[in-house]
Amino acid sequence: MTPTGATAALVLAVLTLAHHASLAAAAGPRVIIVGAGMSGISAGKRLSEAGITDLVILEATDHVGGRMHKRDFGGISVEMGANWVEGVNGGKMNPIWPIVNSTLKLTNFRSDFDDLASNVYREKGGVYKKAYVQKRIDLSDKVQEGGEEHSAKLHLSGQDDMSILAMQRLNDHLPNGPSTAVDMILDYFKYDYEFAEPPRVTSLQNTIPLATFNDFGDDVYFVADQRGYEAVVYHLAGQYLKADKSGGIIDPRLQLNKVVREISYSGSGVRVETEDNKVYKADYVMVSTSLGVLQSDLIKFEPQLPTWKVLSIYQFDMAVYTKIFVKFPKKFWPEGKGREFFLYASSRRGYYGVWQEFEAQYPDANVLLVTVTDEESRRIEQQSDNQTKVEIMEVLRSMFRDEDVPDATDILVPRWWSDRFYRGTFSNWPIGVNRYEYDQLRAPVGRVYFTGEHTSEHYNGYVHGAYLSGIDSADILINCAQKSMCKYHVQGKYD
Template sequence: MVSAQQEPRILILGGGVTGIIAARTLHERGIDNFLIIEARNELGGRMRSHSFGNSTIELGANWIQGTQEGDGPANPILVLAEKHGVKTHYNDLYGSLTTFDVTGAVDYVDTFNGYVNASDEVSVVAGARVQRGLVDASSRTGFSVIGSKPKTAQEIASQYFIFAQAPDQSSWLASAWNSNFTYVPEAGGFADEDLLSVDQRGFKTLIQEEANEFLSPGQLLLNTTVAKILYSEDGVMVSFANGSTIEGDFALCTFSLGVLQNDDVLFEPELPAFKTEAIQSSVMATYTKIFLKFPQKFWFDTEMAMYADTERGRYPIWQSLDHPNFLPGSGILFVTVTGDFSIRIESLPDEVVKAEVLEVLATMYPETSIPEPTDFFFYRWNLDPLYRGSYSNWPPSFLVEHHGNLRANVERLYFAGEATSKHSYGFLHGAYDEGLQIATILADCIDTGKCDGLPHVEDVLNVHSYDL
């Protein structure tokens, strides 16, 4: 029972989208005794901008994914961007594409379009499996079931472009509903459209400006890293890396799944087995954008390009920011790698990675003398103890009961973030929605004095026992 004599204090751990929207939700409910604790010197979480070659680039979140169709539901990230005047532009990810392989420029757009269609079919079949209550499998299984089995480098690159995370590490069913709840209005999504942020204040502006509307200085503590969280049925105490502590009646932990998996923050007592299993059963994906600035543009005129190497995931997805729709005249080009390849390059010196990227560019343009870039940068998301990756991904072995356990509170310690969103994990709007929903549960608890918390199961069981 929460005491009605004094408004309880809520510690919001992390100042990303989830933390800010949770704080705003509490404020709108008339609850202002909260403190946002953020390790960095600014709000934004994984919305991180960087000054690069006289331009502002986005190291992490970069797109509003799924917008609005007609007067249907709007992506809340779109609403914030429009409210705060954040400049974006439609990014034609699939329709403005030049293709390359180890021989140079070669047109295999038809092959790519075939995999776009295959991806749609995989989602349709997944939806039917959900309705019939059939078992989940990997996305690789889904593609194989419909007869889509990439063998050539061009086919493998095409599937990678659409499905950047390894298909054998991704849930077939969850991947389908994750996409549908974002891009398909008929399935509860917004619209099949992506907007790229090109705002030179940084994409993070939309959440920072939102915070400025209601936060007072006493509700924010920056440059403070959490080291340990002590929790009980009576409250929480948070210990910081500098040795100081702070107490609260409740805490909302919005740290990334990767931070929780890597024990970068300790819990006392240790989290219960059901919670630990849920945390360790999910996957923290890494998505790395490698930026180059050149004295002049020599590359493709489309927005996007794809390179098919003999090795899957070797510098395959390219995007030009020096494009009329984005940052014309900037001389900036970037290439994206993910997963194990991201982990690999994070262990290498910048000069080695740059040499590899330039080697690929030379392969793509065998008749062109590739100039030395005047600037080069990529962020090591997996190595950073504040993130340990870019966003969560739902693997085939992660069951809905695991998801419920990941989301469940432990005593007065609550959890929220994009990883706890069933429909929209991995997306900014998933982070937004979880901040809203979990803060609403906390506000109801405080207002009514009844704090039942979120449900969980002690053991995640098979429907059938093993017959060995």
């Protein structure tokens, strides 16, 4: 080669390198993950294990963990959202359990529901006779067993699915399902307390039997560690993001208080704009926001998501499950073995019905937990905490008419439904959707990928579902980015 030719080649090489450097700078991180909850952190870990480490995680709040979030209350650390490892001591290992129990050794307690029949309170005070309540529990269990048998006979496509309430009508011939105060609270405890929505809207085929308990076991363990259940998410994040000695994430690839407002996508890449007018560019984006956020107008997609995708998002339910913590100057409720959970049989379904005391978990804290869901959750979120406290005191004084029930000194009322970063607590399978809609919910749209507990094929609504969905969705992206296997197959609705 002549000197002139060599010089020209050198100039060309420099220009080419500069051009590529410019493109690389413009492209930004290879993958943007929207959300630092369990599924987003899990997806990032799986991508990193596959060699995709050029990441940025944009989190709208000031913390990692999403709906796994602790809060100081009355001198203890309580969980605003997820609290249990659900599904333990079965045939398979729940993937969250060894992290909680062995790796991190988070303080946890097996929840004891065994003597619930002794702890059902009348609306005007006193408990129902144990024998009577047990008889109603046995009937409810028998109806559910019939539901399991019926569910097993339904076509796998879901075309014959029905609501749990319809199943109850088939099995016990009551025109409106459970209607007495005792039957209503037992029904609420069995279904609403688990799915956060009533049997009339919940799918039979996708919830009975429930894969979580079928696969992992019937036991559930309450996490009551001052580090918080969110320590699991920090632990996973620390395996690929730089952390300090206390476990806090200090990696610049994690950016907090970054509210994503627009995601633009094309065949060549993605562009993500945040509320503070920052712009991030990448090859792909993984959206791990809650289903409730996808159903809201917080994030605009440009171009708009296709109709099939929008319909799949709107057809699922984002339920609301509210754990209200109440502190007192002294205890007035029964304690001891078999007393951890107690029920209030109101004539108004779901009205401050499920209670838990913390003799073991938080000794001497004098704190009770009452759980409400669905319409009651939404109603309570729209009133003052003081009004909620007044209602709770009326209920407790009705339940414990012969006790000196002091005024509560503090109350903590989460507002998941009103929070624009969540718009609910977890997803629920309603009647009318099946695996076809689920596949569409999880399916990518071009370079936009989706994950979250709502995309978990068998465990939606659970912490382990969020964890596994992050892995599953990351694998779909990895297949495209590294193996050029970008086609995602959605089986026909009735195939």
